[in-house]
Structure formats: C-alpha cells, structure tokens
Amino acid sequence: MPSKTLTVDETLKLDNQLCFALYSASLAMTKLYKPLLKTLGMTYPQYLAMLVLWERDGLMVSELGDRLSLDSGTLTPLLKRMEAAGWISRLRDVHDERRVFITLTSAGRSLKTEAAKIPPCILSATQCSVPEILSLTQQVQALRGRLTLA
Structure with missing residues (x-):
C-alpha cells in the first residue's frame, strides 16, 4: 500500500490537522x-x-x-x-x-x-457501537500517552 505524503500546502489545511479534529470533536462532545x-x-x-x-x-x-x-x-x-x-x-x-x-x-x-443515564445517551448520539467507542477511546489514550512522552 503506497504511503501518502502531503505537500506543504496540504499540511497547512485546517481539515488535515489532527489537532483541529481533536479540538472540534472535544467541543462537540462537551x-x-x-x-x-x-x-x-x-x-x-x-x-x-x-x-x-x-x-x-x-x-x-x-x-x-x-x-x-x-x-x-x-x-x-x-x-x-x-x-x-x-x-x-x-x-x-x-x-x-x-x-x-x-x-x-x-x-x-x-x-x-x-x-x-448519560453514557447510553452519548453512545446513541455518536452512532457508534460499543466496540467502536472503546477502540476510539484506546486510540486517543495511546496518542495522549505518546504526546506526554514527547
């Protein structure tokens, strides 16, 4: 599978920013x-x-x-x-x-x-399955762990 490299212009697009995806998802969740x-x-x-x-x-x-x-x-x-x-x-x-x-x-x-009563409401709003939620949570926790070591 070929790896995708981004041009300088692509690296500076808002929609390609992990930080913005996490930030805006956090705002929506809150x-x-x-x-x-x-x-x-x-x-x-x-x-x-x-x-x-x-x-x-x-x-x-x-x-x-x-x-x-x-x-x-x-x-x-x-x-x-x-x-x-x-x-x-x-x-x-x-x-x-x-x-x-x-x-x-x-x-x-x-x-x-x-x-x-809150977690079932959140689960419904995300339209994710329990395994998907657990996987996303683990991925974000792993990312947080790597960033705190950086």
Whole structure:
C-alpha cells in the first residue's frame, strides 16, 4: 500500500490537522454533555471528578489532580463548588495537613444512579457501537500517552 505524503500546502489545511479534529470533536462532545449534566446540576469538569471518585472514593486531592491532569489551582475551586453542592467532603490529614482527602457524601454517591443515564445517551448520539467507542477511546489514550512522552 503506497504511503501518502502531503505537500506543504496540504499540511497547512485546517481539515488535515489532527489537532483541529481533536479540538472540534472535544467541543462537540462537551456541548453534547452540557444539557445532560444540567439535569444533575453538574458541570463537565465536576462530572469528570465524580467519575473518578465513583471509581475510588477517598482519594487525596493530588491523586485526583493526577488522574484528571489538573493542577491544584484549577482543582481547588472545582472541589469547593462540589463541596458546597453537598457531593463531597474535604478532610485534612491529621498527621500531615498538606494532604487533603476527598470523600463522597451520600448525596454524591446517589448521583451515580442518575449519571448512569448519560453514557447510553452519548453512545446513541455518536452512532457508534460499543466496540467502536472503546477502540476510539484506546486510540486517543495511546496518542495522549505518546504526546506526554514527547
């Protein structure tokens, strides 16, 4: 199979840019989530944080930040709003006050039931099969991994 090489002009076309394809797909995906999350009273970044906490409750703030690729300056205001909403509690470690643990409240745990309605809506909107979604997700994760090593 011959490999396709692009001319200089072709490399500078917007439609040939992987970065733009990822960026515009991300915008479209976030737009799709917005009304679904509104019913939960949740923003997209809050949803991502809750997904992590539903997987593993009791994380340190730093662990949550690592999992979401967010720094503490971005994460702290997000967690304060989530705490004000009654979904989480933040507790300082009695032995090392620099360590802050995040635990779900009963209200935060109960949101998981409502949030379970979201993935089927997303799957339907993408018009992809489950294997296609999993494959795309793995490809993008692999790309992210290669880019973080670059």
